[in-house]
Amino acid sequence: MLAALTAPAIGRRADSTSLPPLASLTELMDPSLRLPVEQSLAARYSEWVAEALDEIQGCFLITDPGIAGHPIVFASRGFLAMSGYSLEEVLGRNGRIFQGLATDRRSVMEIREAIREERTLQISLLNYRKDGTPHWILFHLFPVFGVEDGRVVHFVAVQVPIRRRSKCLRSSAENRYDGGTGRFLVACRNEFRSDYELGCNPVVELFVDVDNRGLEAEESRQASEQEKEKARDAANSILSTLAHYSKLTGRVISDKRCSEAGISAINSSLVISLGRIKQSFVLSDPQLPQMPIVYASDEFLNLTGYSRHEVLGRECWFLNGPDTDADVLHQIRQSIQAEHSCRVRLLNYRKDRSWFWNLFHISPVRNATGKIAFYVSVQMDENAKSNEHGLSPHMRQLGVVGAVKVAVRSLSICAGPSRR
Amino acid sequence: MLTIKRVPTVLSNYQDDSSEPRGCGRNCLGECCLPVSKLPLYAFKNDASPDVSSGVAELPSDFFLNTLLLGQWEDRMSRGLFRYDVTACETKVIPGKYGFVAQLNEGRHLKKRPTEFRVDRVLQPFDPAKFNFTKVGQEEVLFRFEAGEDHKSLFLEHAVADETKSPSVVAINVSPIEYGHVLLIPRVLDCLPQRIDPDNLLLALHMAAEAGSAYFRLGYNSLGAFATINHLHFQAYVLSTPFPVEKAPTQKIPIENGLSQCRVKFSKLLDYPVRGLVYEGGSTLKELSDIVARSCIWLQENNIPFNVLISDSGRRIFLFPQCYAEKQALGEVSQELLDTQVNPAVWEISGHMVLKRKKDYEDASEDYAWRLLSEVSLSEARFEEVKAYIFEAIGLVESKETAAVEKNEGTPYQSSTTVSAAPHFTEGCLVLH
Numbered sequence: 007m008l009a010a011l012t013a014p015a016i017g018r019r020a021d022s023t024s025l026p027p028l029a030s031l032t033e034l035m036d037p038s039l040r041l042p043v044e045q046s047l048a049a050r051y052s053e054w055v056a057e058a059l060d061e062i063q064g065c066f067l068i069t070d071p072g073i074a075g076h077p078i079v080f081a082s083r084g085f086l087a088m089s090g091y092s093l094e095e096v097l098g099r100n101g102r103i104f105q106g107l108a109t110d111r112r113s114v115m116e117i118r119e120a121i122r123e124e125r126t127l128q129i130s131l132l133n134y135r136k137d138g139t140p141h142w143i144l145f146h147l148f149p150v151f152g153v154e155d156g157r158v159v160h161f162v163a164v165q166v167p168i169r170r171r172s173k174c175l176r177s178s179a180e181n182r183y184d185g186g187t188g189r190f191l192v193a194c195r196n197e198f199r200s201d202y203e204l205g206c207n208p209v210v211e212l213f214v215d216v217d218n219r220g221l222e223a224e225e226s227r228q229a230s231e232q233e234k235e236k237a238r239d240a241a242n243s244i245l246s247t248l249a250h251y252s253k254l255t256g257r258v259i260s261d262k263r264c265s266e267a268g269i270s271a272i273n274s275s276l277v278i279s280l281g282r283i284k285q286s287f288v289l290s291d292p293q294l295p296q297m298p299i300v301y302a303s304d305e306f307l308n309l310t311g312y313s314r315h316e317v318l319g320r321e322c323w324f325l326n327g328p329d330t331d332a333d334v335l336h337q338i339r340q341s342i343q344a345e346h347s348c349r350v351r352l353l354n355y356r357k358d359r360s361w362f363w364n365l366f367h368i369s370p371v372r373n374a375t376g377k378i379a380f381y382v383s384v385q386m387d388e389n390a391k392s393n394e395h396g397l398s399p400h401m402r403q404l405g406v407v408g409a410v411k412v413a414v415r416s417l418s419i420c421a422g423p424s425r426r
Numbered sequence: 427m428l429t430i431k432r433v434p435t436v437l438s439n440y441q442d443d444s445s446e447p448r449g450c451g452r453n454c455l456g457e458c459c460l461p462v463s464k465l466p467l468y469a470f471k472n473d474a475s476p477d478v479s480s481g482v483a484e485l486p487s488d489f490f491l492n493t494l495l496l497g498q499w500e501d502r503m504s505r506g507l508f509r510y511d512v513t514a515c516e517t518k519v520i521p522g523k524y525g526f527v528a529q530l531n532e533g534r535h536l537k538k539r540p541t542e543f544r545v546d547r548v549l550q551p552f553d554p555a556k557f558n559f560t561k562v563g564q565e566e567v568l569f570r571f572e573a574g575e576d577h578k579s580l581f582l583e584h585a586v587a588d589e590t591k592s593p594s595v596v597a598i599n600v601s602p603i604e605y606g607h608v609l610l611i612p613r614v615l616d617c618l619p620q621r622i623d624p625d626n627l628l629l630a631l632h633m634a635a636e637a638g639s640a641y642f643r644l645g646y647n648s649l650g651a652f653a654t655i656n657h658l659h660f661q662a663y664v665l666s667t668p669f670p671v672e673k674a675p676t677q678k679i680p681i682e683n684g685l686s687q688c689r690v691k692f693s694k695l696l697d698y699p700v701r702g703l704v705y706e707g708g709s710t711l712k713e714l715s716d717i718v719a720r721s722c723i724w725l726q727e728n729n730i731p732f733n734v735l736i737s738d739s740g741r742r743i744f745l746f747p748q749c750y751a752e753k754q755a756l757g758e759v760s761q762e763l764l765d766t767q768v769n770p771a772v773w774e775i776s777g778h779m780v781l782k783r784k785k786d787y788e789d790a791s792e793d794y795a796w797r798l799l800s801e802v803s804l805s806e807a808r809f810e811e812v813k814a815y816i817f818e819a820i821g822l823v824e825s826k827e828t829a830a831v832e833k834n835e836g837t838p839y840q841s842s843t844t845v846s847a848a849p850h851f852t853e854g855c856l857v858l859h
Contacts, residue, residue: 411605
């Protein structure tokens with residue numbers, strides 16, 4: 007089925023097979039992301055979903071937080087028309103490419119936090135089109151959860167252009183345009199008001215959008231009730247489409263997080279943070295006997311040949327085998343007992359029973375209570391390419407430990423009482 | 427002569443021995459040892475440069491922060507170079523509107539022989555007899571951080587120091603406030619005193635940009651605003667939650683056409699206990715840096731202590747003029763607040779408080795944080811006055827409409843040559859610690 011997913015199958019317009027000349031900064035997406043980005047929707051909603059989404063009116067994007075860089079995996083036709091970008095220019099990129107100089111940083115922070123906390127947000131935002139012109143949009147973001155494990159699988163960002171109203175915030179800034187065009191606008195705005203409300207005067211829109219500095223001077227712009235409703239309606243259509251198609255693959259979604267199936271003992275925002283660390287490592291729970299694994303990175307699975315469900319819940323010693331040095335294992339156990347970190351070289355076995363020398367580093371990880379919440383162990387195949395970027399393997403392993411420690415500590419500061 | 431007792435934070439393991447001259451052979455950061463060292467070097471990209479090293483792969487996006495900075499920090503931890511394990515210190519978000527972050531850290535402030543440190547002057551000349559970073563051992567340094575000449579960032583594990591240039595280094599803070607707490611020391615051999623200038627502020631902004639995470643902030647404390655060492659340095663660490671000050675609403679300050687090319691957006695903090703200015707935008711990092719630097723220079727030259735927070739990967743900068751030390755010296759701060767022994771420097775002002783006593787930690791409330799930080803802030807009238815001077819110093823004029831609202835006795839917009847800010851401190855104000 008996956009082989010059938012060529013570009014046309016996922017809604018790419020047939021007429022833009024060649025790359026358009028790129029006037030601005032947009033490079034194309036990182037090639038290593040191409041496959042995950044292209045498969046992101048189809049894997050969960052089947053290959054038919056792209057067509058169905060194309061039928062929904064409105065401007066929206068779908069992003070996948072599980073892929074490095076949290077890239078865009080779908081852009082509606084309406085969005086591309088509004089922004090002036092082509093699909094190639096947008097797929098695989100992060101949503102921040104639409105922000106610009108005058109985009110309010112605090113609003114960007116609110117979006118970032120809503121993503122991190124996996125909740126819905128509706129906010130006015132100044133975005134920039136491909137030609138560099140700014141425009142105000144009502145940005146309506148909501149998460150889509152996988153029912154089986156309660157994790158966020160996609161975010162949807164609906165965008166509704168906010169028309170200028172005669173009553174805007176920061177009127178003092180607006181009333182002070184430079185140049186004749188601006189003043190003309192101000193004086194006549196009331197006359198055009200009824201046309202605004204009808205929402206269909208292209209001549210007026212031309213005037214409105216030509217004065218970028220005026221737009222950039224506005225501190226914020228309130229959306230009307232109509233615009234907010236438009237956003238909600240689009241959101242609901244998208245959600246029901248996704249829900250419907252997710253049943254085809256059996257990987258059902260919902261807009262609410264259902265109680266977790268218990269596969270993962272750690273919360274979603276920690277999982278997402280850990281997912282950004284692109285090296286082989288696992289987290290084990292020291293409070294249970296045998297220290298079962300509660301998290302395993304993709305690179306660990308690649309290194310050892312196991313799948314995630316074969317690994318989670320398993321005791322952390324399972325890579326050891328008949329020729330693994332017992333003294334080295336003892337050394338590791340002693341370090342754990344003493345709550346110290348430890349670095350050893352030991353013989354480990356993959357799923358196919360092939361062996362490798364594992365440069366192994368294990369360290370306790372504390373959370374915001376100050377107590378040890380996990381042990382992180384970082385694996386490295388001695389024969390794998392070393393000295394990347396002038397860094398010893400050990401240095402790279404320490405980087406993993408540091409990043410994990412920060413993630414666990416920081417995210418548990420804000421976690422609710424039932425979470426680790 | 428006014429004195430206040432203050433317990434400082436020790437930033438380096440060598441700080442306690444500041445009175446003893448150290449010979450070299452100790453592998454320090456002084457002239458004797460540093461020029462022949464081979465510290466690792468991170469040379470950040472220069473967009474204007476050509477692609478010299480096209481054969482070399484680009485560094486991964488998380489290399490600087492995770493692999494290099496946090497990884498090396500973890501290494502120093504395993505070598506026992508820190509005074510305590512900060513991850514063993516309990517920390518929590520205080521319930522409330524803003525979510526101030528409190529940490530219980532009984533080990534951070536340790537006893538020290540009393541030395542004198544004037545807090546009545548923001549600018550003081552570098553004193554080689556006092557502790558400074560040239561006396562720090564190289565094991566406390568993680569890497570050099572300097573501008574590269576390539577259009578991508580490069581890392582060299584063993585780089586020979588350039589004899590013509592004084593290296594800038596990133597070192598650990600041995601009394602960390604969080605995991606990963608480091609010091610950025612620009613041009614360490616030049617022994618610059620603690621004062622902002624455009625080049626060095628730009629270096630700090632570049633570091634924020636290279637880290638590429640909105641949760642990695644840099645901070646600066648002037649003398650008189652709780653800088654502990656009079657040798658130019660910035661601090662930095664990661665905290666993966668927004669600081670209260672970052673959440674506070676702001677009001678844009680509209681600007682007359684004065685510098686029509688200026689793309690920097692100025693705002694004032696609203697509904698926050700410490701009054702401050704927020705700078706955003708700028709078409710380049712340098713433009714933003716220059717505007718903030720000029721603001722700081724005016725404050726320095728007019729003896730007003732201040733703190734700077736660099737957040738949002740260098741895109742959003744907060745400037746807080748403050749007056750806590752003066753109030754403390756004049757006995758105007760309540761004993762209850764003084765007893766918590768929190769010196770409101772940049773991290774505290776931003777909303778991250780380290781508390782020494784368990785009782786204070788358990789009772790920590792947003793109300794306490796608000797009361798403490800309110801003592802730090804300039805009054806509304808004084809802040810407006812300072813703000814006006816700062817704009818004048820940058821060559822900008824606030825738009826008349828807003829100015830009309832704040833008409834008081836005299837117009838604040840005098841020519842800068844004749845007006846000087848009143849001395850902020852009583853002469854001869856000292857801190858004992």
